[in-house]
Amino acid sequence: MAYLDHAATTPMLDVALEAYVATAREVGNASALHGAGRQARRRVEESRERVAAALGARPAEVIFTGGGTESDNLAVKGIFWARRSADRRRTRVVSSAVEHHAVLDAVDWLAAQEGAEVSWLPVDALGRVTPQRLRAELATAADQVAVITTMWASNEVGTVQPVAELAAVAAEHGVPLHTDAIQAVGQVPVDFAASGVSALTVTGHKLGGPAGVGALVLARDVAVTPLLHGGGQERDVRSGTLDTAGIVAFAVALETAVRHQQEYAARVAALRDDLVARVRQAVPEAVLNGDPSDRLPGNAHFSFPGCAGDALLLLLDAQGIACSTGSACSAGVAQPSHVLLAMGADSARAGSSLRFTLGHTSTPEEVDALIAALPEAVDRARRAGSLRASR
């Protein structure tokens, strides 16, 4: 099998898996007062310190959550609620048109349920949010903005955003900026303090840890209203019994990924560059989407004119090659990517796209397998045409 979908999820690192199993064998609720509880608590706090150190944050700034979607929701809704409570005029949300649905839909929910006024920052053809656009957006009524949320790097086209510059613009106006860094951590250098952001989302299963555990890194001066109420864990911000084994494995994975980030990025980017060059050679019409230089090392995202992405996926899947068309609706229908549409692509180009993402287990043989299967798949998919009503 050629697994070219590491941005969806990547295999757990052996060290993380071993840490998980070892910790899961131990008993103890980290909130309990006896010895077993203290032992569990110690593991959690050690993990918090590891995560903080790897991300350039303070341990007190790390809030463990049930993963990326929860962290995004907590940041977007929680900061909105807290800042609006402090000042009723703060009802604006500024976000970008290329966010992951965990942010996009949380913002939409605030608009629909809480009366938030939303400004979606447009992106250029490479998928970049520019500091100029944010500055223009904040030129008027910045005091009414409750929260700004823009991602660190695109899960779809791989474009890396100028997060530090965006955070600097936000700071000029005293507005907290949250960034979804799920795809960035372990792939590119990420330093919470140096970036100047107020909140940062990270999750385990994109960097070799388990799914269902992640963190929101939240600056100490930023108030947040909880989503979950209960036992008061995590500074009262996130109630729920701590998943000690998951947290330990997550911290080990994150620490390992960050420690090896440079050599990882060099190796994977070289493999990715080879993939891109050979895809172009095999299918000269293929269009690479996203920023050609400022992009995640493992990401290659193409449009194949005349093909439906879901047809290509089916054909490659039949050859044992796993890749992605982007997001699907709850019924399983592949949706035209809002990211590509925001980048100015028409629906045909958006519907003809396919994402290949490499990771820590990727090999040249997997790229070979893709290149061997791709020309025939493209040929067949082109004959099958699109699913649209036009005949």
Add this chain to the structure above:
Amino acid sequence: MPDGAEKVVGVRVLAAMSGGVDSAVAAARAAEAGHDVTGVHLALARNPKTYRTGARGCCTLEDSRDARRAADMLGIPFYVWDMAERFQADVVDDFVAEYAAGRTPNPCLRCNEKIKFAAVLDRAVALGFDAVVTGHHARLGADGLLRRSVDLAKDQSYVLGVLTREQLGRSMFPLGDSTKTQVRAEATRRGLAVADKPDSHDICFIADGDTRGFLAQRLGAAPGDVVDGATGEVVGRHTGAYAYTVGQRRGLHLDRPAPDGRPRYVLSITPKTNTVTVGPAEALAVSQVQAESPVWIGGPRPADPVECEVQLRAHGAVVPATVAVTGDGLRAELHQPVRGVAAGQAIVAYRPDPAGDIVLGSATIAG
């Protein structure tokens, strides 16, 4: 192209999986027969939430999940294909336009003709599949002939009768030799969770089953007269002639009862004058049917009139008839009169056969 004889073993087939028990067992049988099966669920609704919920339709989220789960159990790849645009254009819009023109369409038949065995089949073939497998209750043997299912109560040869020989040549109906009871028992034996799921019925894209309301929403109110067929007298008013079907008795809202006090039925719909004509049951009886755009799948186009049996609507009565080709259509002389023959429905001609009645051909009833 594989003919019946070639598609016995080891071809790549696409199983259309609705989420119901029939298509799940059909896919299972195809896999067990040694075919390389890929499951596909057709998403037909633009917004799945507006379509029938629960187990009744063919396009809800629950159905999509049920289809996926059945595919998991069978260990076959599974995908969802977005056919919403095609379905809207070829089935839903066509349904509304046909009613507006005073005809009575059969959307399931249209879906087979335009979606399952056209858009889906074409795409499947282009992607390298040899055939499409469905859970229809009909027999399609190595001789290429389409026959009624052994389960006459569940037989769906009527809604497949519109398919061409080319379409049938790339189709597989693995359930034709089984009764519905046997299919359910097999689903249970195979551990398929859909084994006891209720049958789908009614029209999947009309969520509440209110066809008249659905049409009124799309076509608007168009009040007109209800006229007695014998006297020409206006006996009532209607809010849209499109909402009526020939043979309909209920919901006529007549101001005046018939002089003889007997019930009256819709005899015809005239969109031009927006008139609904009513009359007594016997005035409904038809002994000759003219039909258009025939397809002949049981053999070559007959040169001489054929003695056969005809069916004039889904689950309708079957009557002996003489069918003759007329220009680019056909004419059927019914040996016994039939009531409630509606333009827009299909006439399907069968040759009685001990091994299952054989579909000779079909055409659209004119009017």
